[in-house]
Amino acid sequence: MQYKNYSSILDNIKELLPYLSLTFQYVLLALLFGFIFALLLAVMKLCKYKVLRAIAQIYTTIMRCLPSVVLLFVVYFFLPKFSREVLLIDIDDVPKILFVVLTFALFLGGFLSEVMRSAYQAVSKDQMDAALSIGLTPLQAFIRIILPQAFYYAIPNLANTVIYLLKEGALAYTIGLIDVMGRAYQMNTLSYSVYPIPIFVALALIYWPLAIVIEQLFKILERLMNPIKEDKKTAGQKLKGFKAKYLGFLVQTPKGGAEK
8 A cells, every 4th residue: 555645734625525526416315315205204293193103203213313323334234135135136236325325314314304393383273274264275275385484494404404414424434435534534544644634624624614505505595485574674774783793893983083
């Protein structure tokens, strides 16, 4: 194994960035399938059948109590063996990213189902009654009235979930997937652990801005979805108060200045 010098944080960032695309791939796919699965679980939790509610709740409890890395190992090591010995299907050559996507889709299903359930129940039932009273069908009332408000209530938790997935996805390197975290681990090995600080500081400088960008995007989305629109006067007053409180030191009157 050839020794490599990774002492420059800037060069390490340039080395790691190309591997970020693989991280984005499994994050987006896990979000997509996890959202679909969570929607199914949320419907089960809100239905009138106790058995379905109990199944969904037990599944959610298990996912909450199970460390994500343990679930990843269970899926990665157990699923191929089960498929080979029980289903007589060999999936040993399946790309590792599929195991990562499946793991976090299962994991997110439990978390997002609670987000969806609580957001739906946060909308007053009177709004559905009002929508039906003006002639909307139940489906129209749900799509036009209930769903936008429930989505607005869910936005903060959705932001936390996406950031959580981005960070937890770094565990994918433990099964040999070479994403941005896997590449950082490789770089540390190639340098015989001589430069762990520059390597992992570079990695932190990649994850940190990504988390901030995700947070700000969801804040913008939350403002756009806000059903209560502030007028320009109120917004202007808030901006003026913000400047006076936090930026007042920039416009302080010099000592000894004349007062009018």
